[in-house]
Amino acid sequence: MQDSTRSFGANRTPSPRRGEPEQLLLEGMPEKLFVCTPSKLGAYEDCPRRYRFGYVDRPAPPKGPAWAHNSLGASVHTALRSWFTLEPAKRRPEALATLLRATWVSEGYRDDEQERAAFRAALEWLERYLDGLDPVAEPVGVERVVGVKTASLALSGRVDRIDRRGDELVIVDYKTGRTGLGADDARGSQALALYAIAAERVFRRRCQRVELHHLPSDSVAAHEHSAQSLERHLSRAEATARDIVAAERAVAGGADPDAAFPARPGVLCGWCDYRRVCPAGEAPAREPWAGVLRDAARAGEDPRVT
Ligand code: SF4
Numbered sequence: 001m002q003d004s005t006r007s008f009g010a011n012r013t014p015s016p017r018r019g020e021p022e023q024l025l026l027e028g029m030p031e032k033l034f035v036c037t038p039s040k041l042g043a044y045e046d047c048p049r050r051y052r053f054g055y056v057d058r059p060a061p062p063k064g065p066a067w068a069h070n071s072l073g074a075s076v077h078t079a080l081r082s083w084f085t086l087e088p089a090k091r092r093p094e095a096l097a098t099l100l101r102a103t104w105v106s107e108g109y110r111d112d113e114q115e116r117a118a119f120r121a122a123l124e125w126l127e128r129y130l131d132g133l134d135p136v137a138e139p140v141g142v143e144r145v146v147g148v149k150t151a152s153l154a155l156s157g158r159v160d161r162i163d164r165r166g167d168e169l170v171i172v173d174y175k176t177g178r179t180g181l182g183a184d185d186a187r188g189s190q191a192l193a194l195y196a197i198a199a200e201r202v203f204r205r206r207c208q209r210v211e212l213h214h215l216p217s218d219s220v221a222a223h224e225h226s227a228q229s230l231e232r233h234l235s236r237a238e239a240t241a242r243d244i245v246a247a248e249r250a251v252a253g254g255a256d257p258d259a260a261f262p263a264r265p266g267v268l269c270g271w272c273d274y275r276r277v278c279p280a281g282e283a284p285a286r287e288p289w290a291g292v293l294r295d296a297a298r299a300g301e302d303p304r305v306t
Pocket of ligand 1: 047049050053263264265266268269270272274275278279280281282
């Protein structure tokens with residue numbers, strides 16, 4: 001899934017500059033909704049310092065170089081989107097190489113040889129994956145932006161695919177990176193749960209099933225949410241938003257930004273865009289190409305990819 005920074009039904013609110021209050025609250029005035037995507041919330045939950053670098057500090061600190069695994073993931077996602085823009089009669093395997101090549105992202109690879117290997121692998125994944133799909137089946141949405149407002153949140157994001165199965169909708173999220181995705185990954189994904197809630201509100205149709213489609217292993221990890229489990233994910237999102245707003249207000253009020261947004265160093269530091277500028281980082285920065293293909297297996301860790 002690729003989060004969108006475009007909001008649904010609400011304009012994106014720029015992060016406040018340091019020293020500026022996020023908003024002026026007057027008695028009786030309803031609090032402004034916190035505009036966010038699941039990735040924005042996830043950034044804070046993973047590491048508040050990383051959130052600060054990405055959404056609060058202005059000018060933002062420079063990010064590290066592009067990641068090859070993100071390039072690979074983006075290329076596959078775009079090819080899948082392009083596939084569904086074809087007329088059903090043209091959705092044939094021989095179209096795939098052209099689609100993939102047309103929007104291939106080259107950044108981050110170690111060399112041409114690694115990039116060519118990634119292209120070949122991506123093409124194989126796509127051929128195998130799409131061979132299992134009905135070419136005339138039309139999803140309800142492809143890279144569809146959905147959103148929902150609650151009492152405190154204006155949440156939005158772009159869903160890889162929304163299928164209709166019977167009377168219900170299903171959230172489909174493509175994965176191209178780590179192996180070993182299971183039902184727990186689908187159950188625990190806050191992003192998928194929030195998209196299910198938003199899709200149900202947008203399309204006015206029940207949506208409780210979420211699926212991770214892992215192309216490299218041609219496997220699907222699925223979870224059927226209940227109304228209660230979706231509500232729990234939404235409550236967690238609202239609690240995270242409250243923490244973020246409190247931290248931003250503290251900084252606006254003069255608090256030490258490092259204290260308001262504490263670093264949470266760990267194994268993910270090696271994959272963090274801000275590792276090179278973050279003195280609190282724990283693991284050394286990975287090479288930009290470390291997360292693709294066999295390199296990832298050798299590294300023994302799983303980069304987070306779309
Ligand atoms: S390097 Fe680690 S501690 Fe620093 S911002 Fe990134 S994830 Fe947080």
